[in-house]
Amino acid sequence: MLIKKPADIASSEITPRGLYLSRRAFLRGAAIAGATTLGGGLLGKLASPWEQASAGTKIDGIQKSNFSTNEKITPYKDVTHYNNYYEFSTDKEGPAGLAKNFRTRPWTVKIEGLVSKKKTLDVDSIMKLASPEERVYRHRCVEGWSIVVPWVGFSLSTLLKQVEPLGKAKFVEFTTVYDPSQMPGQRERVLEWPYVEGLRLDEAMHPLTLLCFGMYGEVLPNQDGAPLRLVVPWKYGFKSAKAIVKIAFTEKQPINTWNKATPNEYGFYSNVNPNVDHPRWSQARERRLGEFSKRPTLMFNGYGDQVASLYSGMDLKRYF
Amino acid sequence: MRWLKIVIFLACLGPLIRLAWKAYSGGLGANPIEFITHSTGDWTLIFLCVTLGVTPLRRLTKQYWLIRLRRMFGLFAFFYAALHFTTYIWLDKFFDLHEMIKDVSKRPFITAGFTAFLLLVPLAVTSSSGWIRRLGGKRWNLLHRLIYVSAIAAVIHYLWLVKADLTKPLRYAAVVGVLLGYRILAWSVPLIRSKKPALFPGKRAEVPEG
Numbered sequence: 345m346l347i348k349k350p351a352d353i354a355s356s357e358i359t360p361r362g363l364y365l366s367r368r369a370f371l372r373g374a375a376i377a378g379a380t381t382l383g384g385g386l387l388g389k390l391a392s393p394w395e396q397a398s399a400g401t402k403i404d405g406i407q408k409s410n411f412s413t414n415e416k417i418t419p420y421k422d423v424t425h426y427n428n429y430y431e432f433s434t435d436k437e438g439p440a441g442l443a444k445n446f447r448t449r450p451w452t453v454k455i456e457g458l459v460s461k462k463k464t465l466d467v468d469s470i471m472k473l474a475s476p477e478e479r480v481y482r483h484r485c486v487e488g489w490s491i492v493v494p495w496v497g498f499s500l501s502t503l504l505k506q507v508e509p510l511g512k513a514k515f516v517e518f519t520t521v522y523d524p525s526q527m528p529g530q531r532e533r534v535l536e537w538p539y540v541e542g543l544r545l546d547e548a549m550h551p552l553t554l555l556c557f558g559m560y561g562e563v564l565p566n567q568d569g570a571p572l573r574l575v576v577p578w579k580y581g582f583k584s585a586k587a588i589v590k591i592a593f594t595e596k597q598p599i600n601t602w603n604k605a606t607p608n609e610y611g612f613y614s615n616v617n618p619n620v621d622h623p624r625w626s627q628a629r630e631r632r633l634g635e636f637s638k639r640p641t642l643m644f645n646g647y648g649d650q651v652a653s654l655y656s657g658m659d660l661k662r663y664f
Numbered sequence: 665m666r667w668l669k670i671v672i673f674l675a676c677l678g679p680l681i682r683l684a685w686k687a688y689s690g691g692l693g694a695n696p697i698e699f700i701t702h703s704t705g706d707w708t709l710i711f712l713c714v715t716l717g718v719t720p721l722r723r724l725t726k727q728y729w730l731i732r733l734r735r736m737f738g739l740f741a742f743f744y745a746a747l748h749f750t751t752y753i754w755l756d757k758f759f760d761l762h763e764m765i766k767d768v769s770k771r772p773f774i775t776a777g778f779t780a781f782l783l784l785v786p787l788a789v790t791s792s793s794g795w796i797r798r799l800g801g802k803r804w805n806l807l808h809r810l811i812y813v814s815a816i817a818a819v820i821h822y823l824w825l826v827k828a829d830l831t832k833p834l835r836y837a838a839v840v841g842v843l844l845g846y847r848i849l850a851w852s853v854p855l856i857r858s859k860k861p862a863l864f865p866g867k868r869a870e871v872p873e874g
Contacts (some may be wrong), residue, residue, distance in 0.1 A: 424692035434829035
């Protein structure tokens with residue numbers, strides 16, 4: 345097992361979530377954090393009720409999509425207050441508050457590597473490349489929970505075609521913003537920053553792969569990956585990189601952050617697969633947030649009809 | 665003493681009352697079952713540390729009466745461990761025995777957690793004064809050293825289930841390490857200081873109770 349952190353107490357743990365509280369609330373929280381030790385964070389939670397997520401602006405002209413599931417949509421509050429976003433915090437309740445003042449403008453995305461037209465695009469111009477679609481997707485976390493989210497965006501391929509990938513390009517690498525001054529989690533070496541993810545070119549060009557800038561009809565909240573993120577619904581959630589600043593076309597398979605951290609647990613492909621367990625827990629079932637019983641996990645998260653052909657002939661146990 | 669015990673007993677129920685209140689008021693967050701699992705697991709570890717802390721504390725502060733609280737802390741460790749285990753077999757596995765057996769044998773962190781829990785069972789059973797008499801102080805003491813193994817297994821259980829951020833489990837590891845380290849010191853220092861007398865069983869009457 346990799347031990348990537350020293351044993352001393354991280355500064356972010358000492359003043360939990362203090363950063364986003366108002367001054368007065370911060371002082372109160374700090375007093376509580378100071379007065380308690382082990383298990384004391386629980387008291388801090390009692391003292392600071394959930395903050396309202398930064399309300400998104402409504403997105404106009406959203407089209408419906410045939411790719412949408414008609415399953416019950418997970419409540420907005422759950423999707424905005426239960427986030428794996430280690431750049432802010434390893435605590436799932438953390439990002440909602442810590443990302444509150446995260447600056448998403450100005451924001452540019454650099455597209456480089458094996459393309460004939462390298463580009464640096466402003467996020468607002470990217471959003472105008474196509475009309476926004478609502479895609480209600482199942483989203484399955486590698487940890488064994490899942491949600492159903494009405495994302496807003498359009499197929500990533502729309503953007504990728506703009507730069508005209510070269511024949512040599514086989515993979516696409518996505519890099520998340522690195523800004524420890526705004527992202528307290530990046531001050532800890534929990535993972536190697538910046539966060540990097542990757543897809544095979546055909547996966548990236550697949551129509552299901554979404555370039556996402558909104559959800560629930562509004563602009564994406566910061567804790568859910570604003571201003572621009574990926575949504576790859578047939579893969580475990582960590583493949584869907586958030587706050588993207590760079591897209592690079594490569595010949596060699598990119599090394600994604602989680603794979604680098606624990607190669608035997610998180611593969612490059614990370615397709616949702618109930619038959620291939622995580623070495624430390626089963627992937628056969630999942631808990632949909634809001635449901636009591638666990639439900640069986642579906643092959644490719646239920647998107648097998650669309651994507652299974654991408655992997656025909658591949659040993660999915662080996663290429664997990 | 666009686667009143668102190670009652671107050672401490674009620675305080676030890678605090679974490680459970682808090683959980684019940686949160687469940688009632690909808691404060692368990694987006695994934696309530698995960699919240700309950702983590703909370704009962706945390707409190708098991710905390711009570712294991714508190715229990716292990718009694719002996720060093722009473723020796724260092726010479727407050728020898730503290731021993732009279734140890735059984736209660738130990739039983740609360742078992743109580744929260746039992747709640748934690750129940751959450752697992754009920755809310756996670758839904759009493760699917762086959763799934764559970766697969767889990768225990770296949771997943772090291774479940775194996776470690778299950779071991780930690782199992783080791784606490786005989787300690788809870790023999791916690792009464794009657795059992796101390798029946799077993800005799802020495803044998804009882806020996807048996808109850810299983811809590812060391814249980815605490816280590818519990819920390820390993822936590823370390824092995826975490827994805828990347830080891831801060832919290834390492835904090836417990838540090839506390840358990842210090843508490844067990846104290847015992848190693850307490851046993852070895854007298855042995856090193858005067859090797860001869862330690863060889864006489866009579867001189868070792870002062871074996872630490874925990």
